[in-house]
Each structure stands twice: as structure tokens, then as C-alpha cells.
Amino acid sequence: MLYDVLRHVRPLVLNSARVVETSLRFDDLTVGMRAVLEVLAEQGPLTVPVIGDRLDLARQGIQRHVNDLIDRGLAESRPNPAHRRSVLISTTPAGAALFARIRAGELARLGTMAAECGIEEITTALRVLAALHRDIREEAGRS
Amino acid sequence: MLYDVLRHVRPLVLNSARVVETSLRFDDLTVGMRAVLEVLAEQGPLTVPVIGDRLDLARQGIQRHVNDLIDRGLAESRPNPAHRRSVLISTTPAGAALFARIRAGELARLGTMAAECGIEEITTALRVLAALHRDIREEAGRS
DNA sequence: TCAGTCATGACAACAATGATGTCATGCCGA
DNA sequence: TCGGCATGACATCATTGTTGTCATGACTGA
Incomplete structure (x- = not known):
């Protein structure tokens, strides 16, 4: 996912x-x-x-x-x-x-754009992206 | 947002x-x-x-x-x-x-990664990204 | 204080990649 | 059949992220 x-x-x-x-x-x-x-x-x-x-x-x-x-x-x-x-x-x-x-x-x-998406959906997306970004950033920092 | x-x-x-x-x-x-x-x-x-x-x-x-x-x-x-x-x-x-x-x-x-995000949140994020991607792609195609 | 280490600016070289142009040739529709 | 388009092949270029180097200032610990 x-x-x-x-x-x-x-x-x-x-x-x-x-x-x-x-x-x-x-x-x-x-x-x-x-x-x-x-x-x-x-x-x-x-x-x-x-x-x-x-x-x-x-x-x-x-x-x-x-x-x-x-x-x-x-x-x-x-x-x-x-x-x-x-x-x-x-x-x-x-x-x-x-x-x-x-x-x-x-x-x-x-x-x-993305007119069918409500503000709470976009907020959720932002939160997921931030979490993913945080962990991938950490993983990238290990190299 | x-x-x-x-x-x-x-x-x-x-x-x-x-x-x-x-x-x-x-x-x-x-x-x-x-x-x-x-x-x-x-x-x-x-x-x-x-x-x-x-x-x-x-x-x-x-x-x-x-x-x-x-x-x-x-x-x-x-x-x-x-x-x-x-x-x-x-x-x-x-x-x-x-x-x-x-x-x-x-x-x-x-x-x-993103362990604190549930499956429904990630699904929502995916839907938002797909909608945004669709509209930005169309906008990019206009140039 | 002083020496070693680190951060920083400046400069250089390189690789990956996306954009763009060209040309010959095969494909398809009128 | 003919004209436009798609495609492979090749070339060039700009952007950009990476990496390395060097001199110098800053900082830390003895």
C-alpha cells in the first residue's frame, strides 16, 4: 500500500x-x-x-x-x-x-485540483506523507 | 493544503x-x-x-x-x-x-515505516494523491 | 592558550536524467 | 496511392544531485 x-x-x-x-x-x-x-x-x-x-x-x-x-x-x-x-x-x-x-x-x-477531496482527506494524506517522509528520510540518512 | x-x-x-x-x-x-x-x-x-x-x-x-x-x-x-x-x-x-x-x-x-498510520489512512492518502496526480498531469499536458 | 577537529565557502568534475531535435522508415487512414 | 503520423535510432543540451578538494574561520578539549 x-x-x-x-x-x-x-x-x-x-x-x-x-x-x-x-x-x-x-x-x-x-x-x-x-x-x-x-x-x-x-x-x-x-x-x-x-x-x-x-x-x-x-x-x-x-x-x-x-x-x-x-x-x-x-x-x-x-x-x-x-x-x-x-x-x-x-x-x-x-x-x-x-x-x-x-x-x-x-x-x-x-x-x-482534486476538487472531490475534502479538507479532512487532504489533511490525512498530509499526515501519511509526513510520516513516510520522516521514516524514509531517516533510512536515507543511514547510508 | x-x-x-x-x-x-x-x-x-x-x-x-x-x-x-x-x-x-x-x-x-x-x-x-x-x-x-x-x-x-x-x-x-x-x-x-x-x-x-x-x-x-x-x-x-x-x-x-x-x-x-x-x-x-x-x-x-x-x-x-x-x-x-x-x-x-x-x-x-x-x-x-x-x-x-x-x-x-x-x-x-x-x-x-509510517507505522502509526492505519490502512484506511493510507488508502485515503492514495486517493488524494491519485486525484492530484490526475489533475496536475492534465495541467502539464496542456503546455 | 593552543592544537586538533569541524564547518563553511568556493570551485571543480561527474553522472543521471529529462527535454529537444533530426532522420529514415513503417503504419494507417483518407 | 498518398500524406500524415508513429517509431527507432542517434545526437545534443540543461538541470540537478553527487562527490571531492582546499583554504579558512569556528569550536572544543586538554
């Missing part, structure tokens, strides 16, 4: 990435940059390794996305009072505004 | 791919080859374009995985009675046996 859940999520991620990507292309963004922008917009200034933890990705790849965002003026680095080398990354006003617009568009599209 | 579902599935896919990949590395397989092998093992002989439809991927990429599988003796092509050029791809006995072993291992690992 969980096996069928996992079988569904891969094409789901693929297709949602495609949908998101076509919208993003207009703004010259990639899905990776969008993911980093989301974390920055929601969780305030963070260091690159911390962003990697949030997204379950290595810091090296995050660094690329952050550099790309800075090049586009969507993110900026500020001094980290707790660490001289490890700077804090945050969105610029332009980056925050862009991500707000992107998310609004995505929410509008999502609003029409 | 659906937004939070989508936010969970991406790292979930990433981490499950990592877990699966470490097991697969032992057999010199990639996740792409494993995905094709799964479709072949479950849905009998199929043409390359049909496999692509099942996985929501372009036939060109599938062709690479199929060629790799054939190189390893895990899949083979047989004449297609309905089409002279478009051959049918099927698993070899070795391929079927390998995938059965792989899946057994994966199921064993999955058995310990």
Missing part, C-alpha cells in the same frame, strides 16, 4: 515540476532556484548549509542556486552576527515580491 | 530515490532502469512509447533505459505482431527474478 503511494509520488513530482517550470520560465527561474527562494521567503535569513538541510540537499548544490539568485538580484547575503565566514542569505524585496506572485499563481491553479 | 502536500512529495521522492539507489547500486542498476523494469514486470511486454506513457516520460529517455536493460540481459525485444518496426519489450527471466528480489527488499523496508 505504501508502495503504491511511492509509485504515485514520482510522476506527481515530475508533472508538477513541469507545470511549475513553464510558469517559472517566464521569470527566468529554475525549480531549484524557486525552492531556495521559498525557503528564504518563509524562514527568514538562513545560511547555505541550513537551507540544504531544509531541502534535504547538499550545501554545494544550494550554493549554486543561491549564487544564481544573487546574480538576479532576488537574494542577498548579509553579515552573520554569529559567524564571520558563514553569511546569512535572505531575499531582497524584489525576490520576496516575485515569490509572492509565483505562489499566488500556483495556489490559484491548485485551487481547481 | 494541497500546497503542503506538494511541498512534502519532492523531498520524499528525493530521499526514497536515495534509499532505492543504494540498494540498486549493488546490482549495477539506476533508478530509471528500475522504473522501466517495474513497468515491464507488471504490465507484460510493451513498446517503448507505451512505457513512456506509463511513466510520464518521453520515449527517447525510455529507450536509453531499455537499451541499458537489454545490455545487461534483463530485458529483451520480441517481434510485435501488430507492428513490424515497433518491437515489444519484455523482461527476461533474469530481469523478472531480479526485480522480484528488489521489490521484496523494498517492501520489507517499507513495512516498518
Whole structure:
């Protein structure tokens, strides 16, 4: 049963990435940059390794996305009072505004989907996914 | 709410791919080859374009995985009675046996996960994911 | 204080994979 | 029969996750 859940999520991620990507292309963004922008917009200034933890990705790849965002003026680095080398990354006003617009568009599209599912069903799905994610994440960490 | 579902599935896919990949590395397989092998093992002989439809991927990429599988003796092509050029791809006995072993291992690992979720909750999650997948797939197809 | 260890940024190389384009050829419907 | 389409085969490219390296700052324990 969980096996069928996992079988569904891969094409789901693929297709949602495609949908998101076509919208993003207009703004010259990639899905990776969008993911980093989301974390920055929601969780305030963070260091690159911390962003990697949030997204379950290595810091090296995050660094690329952050550099790309800075090049586009969507993110900026500020001094980290707790660490001289490890700077804090945050969105610029332009980056925050862009991500707000992107998310609004995505929410509008999502609003029409899975219409037959009630809020309690979606909540249940979210809980199952969170539990599965937690345990698979732990299993992945063992390697 | 659906937004939070989508936010969970991406790292979930990433981490499950990592877990699966470490097991697969032992057999010199990639996740792409494993995905094709799964479709072949479950849905009998199929043409390359049909496999692509099942996985929501372009036939060109599938062709690479199929060629790799054939190189390893895990899949083979047989004449297609309905089409002279478009051959049918099927698993070899070795391929079927390998995938059965792989899946057994994966199921064993999955058995310990999301233990606090009941069968009806997982069923609900599956239904929500299927509905979301269906609508996002349609949205992706429009581009 | 000092030495060893770790975290971090910066940079590089690589592999997997999905996207895209092309071309020749077989298939199918008008 | 002819034109459009599907298919295999081949090629190229971009994204992205992985891995390794190195210098430097931070931290910990003796």
C-alpha cells in the first residue's frame, strides 16, 4: 500500500515540476532556484548549509542556486552576527515580491485540483506523507 | 493544503530515490532502469512509447533505459505482431527474478515505516494523491 | 592558550536524467 | 496511392544531485 503511494509520488513530482517550470520560465527561474527562494521567503535569513538541510540537499548544490539568485538580484547575503565566514542569505524585496506572485499563481491553479477531496482527506494524506517522509528520510540518512 | 502536500512529495521522492539507489547500486542498476523494469514486470511486454506513457516520460529517455536493460540481459525485444518496426519489450527471466528480489527488499523496508498510520489512512492518502496526480498531469499536458 | 577537529565557502568534475531535435522508415487512414 | 503520423535510432543540451578538494574561520578539549 505504501508502495503504491511511492509509485504515485514520482510522476506527481515530475508533472508538477513541469507545470511549475513553464510558469517559472517566464521569470527566468529554475525549480531549484524557486525552492531556495521559498525557503528564504518563509524562514527568514538562513545560511547555505541550513537551507540544504531544509531541502534535504547538499550545501554545494544550494550554493549554486543561491549564487544564481544573487546574480538576479532576488537574494542577498548579509553579515552573520554569529559567524564571520558563514553569511546569512535572505531575499531582497524584489525576490520576496516575485515569490509572492509565483505562489499566488500556483495556489490559484491548485485551487481547481482534486476538487472531490475534502479538507479532512487532504489533511490525512498530509499526515501519511509526513510520516513516510520522516521514516524514509531517516533510512536515507543511514547510508 | 494541497500546497503542503506538494511541498512534502519532492523531498520524499528525493530521499526514497536515495534509499532505492543504494540498494540498486549493488546490482549495477539506476533508478530509471528500475522504473522501466517495474513497468515491464507488471504490465507484460510493451513498446517503448507505451512505457513512456506509463511513466510520464518521453520515449527517447525510455529507450536509453531499455537499451541499458537489454545490455545487461534483463530485458529483451520480441517481434510485435501488430507492428513490424515497433518491437515489444519484455523482461527476461533474469530481469523478472531480479526485480522480484528488489521489490521484496523494498517492501520489507517499507513495512516498518509510517507505522502509526492505519490502512484506511493510507488508502485515503492514495486517493488524494491519485486525484492530484490526475489533475496536475492534465495541467502539464496542456503546455 | 593552543592544537586538533569541524564547518563553511568556493570551485571543480561527474553522472543521471529529462527535454529537444533530426532522420529514415513503417503504419494507417483518407 | 498518398500524406500524415508513429517509431527507432542517434545526437545534443540543461538541470540537478553527487562527490571531492582546499583554504579558512569556528569550536572544543586538554
